[in-house]
């Protein structure tokens with residue numbers, strides 16, 4: 001993190017600024033600093049993500065799940081949050097490459113994308129009209145080259161409810 005910031009600062013020349021890259025580095029630095037202070041971040045990040053997902057929903061809404069996922073993928077790419085692929089549809093599984101949240105966090109063996117999970121949970125809860133889950137089963141911080149989210153939907157509607165493997 002600090003090395004990436006040092007590299008950014010070292011390469012910086014007037015006019016070469018990349019606000020997106022800088023905010024990513026700053027976000028990560030804050031996150032790692034809080035983690036190192038022992039702050040339990042995941043519940044906070046998850047709630048913040050949910051709030052963002054709620055607000056974001058109208059920008060990506062589509063009654064068709066495939067089109068909805070494509071809208072989310074386009075939004076992510078446009079904002080350089082990562083590249084989203086739909087890997088499976090039953091249950092719905094999304095893969096995220098170059099995930100802004102975790103791509104160069106230290107490998108801890110545990111999923112790190114509580115923020116992303118919160119956003120996806122809120123988006124899919126609105127989409128399905130009932131509580132959804134976005135469970136991260138693979139992550140850069142677990143040594144994978146992508147993050148993998150399983151979208152589960154609460155029981156009793158048009159979609160089947162499945163327990164993540």
Ligand SMILES: [Zn+2]
Pocket residue numbers: 099101102111112113136138139140141146147148
């Ligand atoms: Zn992740």
